[in-house]
Amino acid sequence: MFIKSFKMNIKFISFIISILLVMILSIVIFYSFAEDAGNEETSSDKNDYIKWVDFNVTSEALKLTSKLDIESHNNNSEIQYNWIELLAYLASQNGGNFKNFKQSHLDDLIKKLNNRETISDLTSNMKFYDYYYEAYSAVLSGFIGNYSIETCNENGEKVFEDRYGIKAFLPIAKNYNFSHYDDFGNSRSYGFKRVHLGNDLMGSIGTPIIAVESGVIEHLGWNQYGGWRIGIRSFDSKRYYYYAHLRKNHPYAEGLEEGMIVKAGDVIGYLGMTGYSVKENVNNINVPHLHFGMQLIFDESQVDSPNEIWIDVYQIIEFLKQNRSEVYVSNEETKDYSRKFDMMENE
Numbered sequence: 001m002f003i004k005s006f007k008m009n010i011k012f013i014s015f016i017i018s019i020l021l022v023m024i025l026s027i028v029i030f031y032s033f034a035e036d037a038g039n040e041e042t043s044s045d046k047n048d049y050i051k052w053v054d055f056n057v058t059s060e061a062l063k064l065t066s067k068l069d070i071e072s073h074n075n076n077s078e079i080q081y082n083w084i085e086l087l088a089y090l091a092s093q094n095g096g097n098f099k100n101f102k103q104s105h106l107d108d109l110i111k112k113l114n115n116r117e118t119i120s121d122l123t124s125n126m127k128f129y130d131y132y133y134e135a136y137s138a139v140l141s142g143f144i145g146n147y148s149i150e151t152c153n154e155n156g157e158k159v160f161e162d163r164y165g166i167k168a169f170l171p172i173a174k175n176y177n178f179s180h181y182d183d184f185g186n187s188r189s190y191g192f193k194r195v196h197l198g199n200d201l202m203g204s205i206g207t208p209i210i211a212v213e214s215g216v217i218e219h220l221g222w223n224q225y226g227g228w229r230i231g232i233r234s235f236d237s238k239r240y241y242y243y244a245h246l247r248k249n250h251p252y253a254e255g256l257e258e259g260m261i262v263k264a265g266d267v268i269g270y271l272g273m274t275g276y277s278v279k280e281n282v283n284n285i286n287v288p289h290l291h292f293g294m295q296l297i298f299d300e301s302q303v304d305s306p307n308e309i310w311i312d313v314y315q316i317i318e319f320l321k322q323n324r325s326e327v328y329v330s331n332e333e334t335k336d337y338s339r340k341f342d343m344m345e346n347e
Contacts, residue, residue: 049298053135055311057087058098059318062140064106066166066319069144073164081110084140085119088133092126138238138296139311142213142264143168150341160344166323167345169265171243171292172201173208173337174324178290184312190225190276197310198242198293199317205247205288207271208337210325211262212241212292214345220258222281226291227274228252232262237297244291247272248283254336264345265325267337292317 065083072080089109094100112122123129147167148160172178178201186196211232218240219231226244228251233240246252247270262268276284294316296302296309330338 050131050135050138050296051298051307051309053138053296053309053311054096055135055139055315056096056098057091057136057315058101059315060103061087061090061098061101061106062315062319063322064103066144068106068110070165079113081113082119083144084133084136087136087140088129089119089123089126091132091136092123092129096128096132135296138298139294139316141236142234142239146346148344148346150343158341160342162346166320167264167343168213168320169210169323169325170317170320171210171212171290172203172271172324173210173267174326176203176207178203178207180314180317182312182314184314198244198291199313201271201290201292201317202287203271203289205270205272207290208253208267208327209243209246209269209271209290210327210339211264211266211268212320213239214264215239215241215262217256217258217260217262220252220256223275224278225275227276227285228269228272228281229275230256230268232268240295240297240303242291242293242295243269244293245272245275245285245289246270248274248281250334253338254331254334263343265339265341265343267325267327267339 062083065081065086068081068086069083071077086106086109090098090101090105093105109122113119143166144164145167146162146164148162150158151161153159180199180201183196183200184198188194188196213232213234215232215234217230218233219229221228223229223244226242228246228248229242229244230246230252231240231242250270251272251274252269253267256262256268271288271290273283273285273288274281276282292313294311294313296311298309302308326340327337328340330336
């Protein structure tokens with residue numbers, strides 16, 4: 001009887017253990033699948049960023065919308081315009097093609113806004129407005145805002161003046177000539193067959209090169225394609241500015257180092273014709289010029305990869321001609337230049 005009872009207890013205990021094992025295994029499998037699902041969701045989230053931008057906003061559209069933005073803020077107008085919102089609206093109407101842009105298109109939009117319609121209401125049914133707004137913000141968000149600039153008062157003394165307006169600069173210093181044409185996408189053959197991902201600004205050797213926007217120097221040194229070059233990342237990390245083919249022997253403004261912060265309008269280097277050589281400090285470019293490029297970064301996986309986004313900056317150069325940094329010889333011994341009027345950005 002005892003043996004029979006013992007056997008029954010063993011079977012019961014085995015049954016209970018089996019149930020517990022099944023429950024534990026089920027819990028493990030459940031959380032395993034949950035974790036995988038979570039990872040898949042995270043992976044999907046990580047891929048939810050802009051992969052390509054075709055920026056072809058004309059300099060005319062940039063000038064008209066920026067003027068509306070700046071004047072409405074400086075005049076403390078009841079309705080203050082945001083030039084990026086205006087451009088994104090126009091792009092949504094024309095599929096991002098500004099070749100047929102007319103001022104009347106912008107005038108119609110301003111009329112609606114002045115009649116108390118909001119951008120949110122006007123764009124609620126525009127499928128691609130959010131895309132254009134994010135893309136154009138990545139390109140232009142560092143160009144207009146509050147800043148303080150040094151000026152000379154009536155006594156000839158330097159004083160800071162608060163302003164709202166264009167705070168980005170042309171990459172060629174004031175009073176220096178240059179020429180350019182829209183060469184984005186042209187063929188290049190050195191090293192391997194590829195397309196030109198920038199805009200070449202033709203000028204004289206030694207012309208001071210200006211930081212378009214404030215940011216951090218990420219790259220400084222020799223690159224066989226760009227020669228002596230500088231790479232500057234904007235503070236919001238969305239824009240990477242590339243300045244290449246700088247002058248032989250003395251390419252950079254004195255004191256520059258990787259990791260340094262530069263301000264919009266600072267002298268960062270000097271125009272030259274270096275590059276197309278594995279060996280450093282070689283002039284293998286036929287014509288002196290600055291190669292200027294802008295890369296957009298929506299995700300760090302787009303840095304130094306086949307997924308880089310470089311935009312056509314020709315129209316941006318045309319737009320920035322209205323804001324140039326004046327320079328002077330600040331070191332007679334080294335013949336280095338510095339900006340004449342300092343600037344501070346205000347948030």
